[in-house]
Amino acid sequence: MINKREFYINGEWVAPAQANDLDVIDPSTEEVCAVISLGNQADTDAAVSAAKQAFDSWSQTPKAERLAVLERIADIYKSREAEMAQAISTEMGAPIDMALNSQASSGSWHIRNFIKAFKDFDFEQALNDHTPNDRILYEPIGVCGLITPWNWPMNQVSLKVIPALATGNTMVLKPSEIAPLSSLLFAEIIHEAGVPAGVFNLVNGDGVGVGSQLTLHPDVDMISFTGSTRAGTAISKNAADTIKRVSLELGGKGANIVFADADEAAVKRGVMHCFSNTGQSCNAPTRMLVERSIYDQAVETAIETAANASVGHSAEHGRHIGPVVSQMQFDKIQHLIGVGIDEGARLIAGGLGRPDGLDKGYFIKPTIFADVNNQMQIAREEVFGPVLTMIPFDTEEEAIQIANDTPYGLTNYVQTQDGAKANRVARRLRSGMVEMNGKSRSAGSPFGGYKQSGNGREGGIWGLEDFLEVKAISGWTPE
Structure with missing residues (x-):
């Protein structure tokens, strides 16, 4: 049985503040395949604090340096794709061929597509051709709480973590507690790629616990959530007290x-x-x-x-x-x-x-x-x-x-x-x-819905823009 009780906080694997084990069940056998820990408020606070401290430095990192980090992530992810497919197949039941050809590979696909969009994205733009002293800047929002589902784990993790990283944000990822093994492997990839300490953090937990703690946390500036419409409603209500940016990808009945x-x-x-x-x-x-x-x-x-x-x-x-x-x-x-x-x-x-x-x-x-x-x-x-x-x-x-x-x-x-x-x-x-x-x-097409299917868009330039603030500056001196 796999033991994955630790969280990834501030560049290190750390024990939970308090033991709270949860069995991960293989849906094909109904047997326990792994054990993880569920975090509490102390774990969430530690991860958010690490992200907050890392934000000033990471947000000012030159675009070329962030691009180099993304390309290292892409290469390492590809080298471990078979391992990722096995984790996904075990945790959520995707047949192994589908796990390799669709589930795990969706992560590689999104990472490469975001790299392409990021290379072409201009974070400083003129307002228009007739206003040389006006500039529009696209700047990172801050600390992002990323809450991802079990049904397409790497598809959703890559659609959130990669654009958040690219645009200079720091983050705390809470993957589904039902299917956490792929996200723990993803954290290993992030570490191996040399993402600076505190920029990416992972705390396992359920929606009532770590999920709610992130949505209510005063130092979290944005929540990006994929899951049920019911949960999206609760997140929106929780986030309202601190006027967080909330991006929701919810249910459908196509x-x-x-x-x-x-x-x-x-x-x-x-x-x-x-x-x-x-x-x-x-x-x-x-x-x-x-x-x-x-x-x-x-x-x-x-x-x-x-x-x-x-x-x-x-x-x-x-x-x-x-x-x-x-x-x-x-x-x-x-x-x-x-x-x-x-x-x-x-x-x-x-x-x-x-x-x-x-x-x-x-x-x-x-x-x-x-x-x-x-x-x-x-x-x-x-x-x-x-x-x-x-x-x-x-x-x-x-x-x-x-x-x-x-x-x-x-x-x-x-x-x-x-x-x-x-x-x-x-x-x-x-x-x-x-x-x-x-x-x-x-590739690069935006993913998202109308009505109770959510708001915001993931993928391509729209996925980058979801994690950016827009700043208008007058009196700019052209360089």
């Missing part, structure tokens, strides 16, 4: 609009996208809206796709679906599947209980409900598991109305070979992102 003229692979692609990462992605296309003229065929295709989706242990190689992360998630998803059945939705794949042959581990049957209406709970609540709802529509206007009829607004999807229609619908969808016809967004 609509995937499949028009009659969609390409042949659209339905299968949408089903597998929903099931990817065992449905544990905030931007998953969990509501498939299908034009009525092809609805029956789409249902048959969805049934066939679900039947061909295999479920298995995270240590096994292959393109199967792993477990969900915890007993709590398993119980929540089972409850919502039961709700869908009780609401009268037509269960066409999966259902309650574990898949055949898997009597241990947090495994969920890939589940699809057809004939859903958008007022059902399973169409409105984020399930965060491999559960798809299918809803028919008759007109373009109706599809847009259904898609937008949600408190969320993270990612929506459009499937049609009519380019003008695709663009027209994309403009009207109330979400921070729209993906069309299976084309992923490019």
Whole structure:
């Protein structure tokens, strides 16, 4: 069993102020795979103090020096990517091939993309061509509390830590206590890369403990949080007393609009996208809206796709679906599947209980409900598991109305070979992102949502700007 009880504070691995052990559970086996410590107020205070003391020096470090640090992090991370994949697979259940090819590699991808954006970013700019004595400066906010989730651990850690470092901020990272092993490895990478003491700190803890302590702390200038909308609401309230900058990436209930003229692979692609990462992605296309003229065929295709989706242990190689992360998630998803059945939705794949042959581990049957209406709970609540709802529509206007009829607004999807229609619908969808016809967004594209899916944007120049203050100066002497 792995022993990871220490925190990373002020450039050193230190024991917690008070022993408070927590078992980390392998979701494929339900067995303890590691033990960590949960921090308390003294640990949080020590980490924030270290970050505060390091801020003046790090914030004034020349851009070239910060760039060199980022490039060392990128190189070391790449050299330990297989180790990172193993940690992620063990802690949150991603099948090992997916952990290597998607989960761990997302960290490398974001680090390199931020390096590119950082190289081109001008921290001192003229107001415009006609105001030679005015300057706009982009300056670091200060001490940042970074709170990251378990479902895409390195994706989210890299989207927060790297731009915070690049822009001259110091920070305290609180990773998910459910899946902390990858972040502890990331702290080792940070140390090996020579990030100055106090600039990056890590304290393990839960949301009620260290999470709340960071959001309430008077010396924390910004909170960047990824997680549930419920938790994001609580963080916003806590942060209000000290007027912190708050950046939130929250839940989603993405609509995937499949028009009659969609390409042949659209339905299968949408089903597998929903099931990817065992449905544990905030931007998953969990509501498939299908034009009525092809609805029956789409249902048959969805049934066939679900039947061909295999479920298995995270240590096994292959393109199967792993477990969900915890007993709590398993119980929540089972409850919502039961709700869908009780609401009268037509269960066409999966259902309650574990898949055949898997009597241990947090495994969920890939589940699809057809004939859903958008007022059902399973169409409105984020399930965060491999559960798809299918809803028919008759007109373009109706599809847009259904898609937008949600408190969320993270990612929506459009499937049609009519380019003008695709663009027209994309403009009207109330979400921070729209993906069309299976084309992923490019490197440097901003990630974030409307409405209760959060605020702020991660990735590219927008991700850098999230961690910067804007200062306007008059009377500047051109140099």
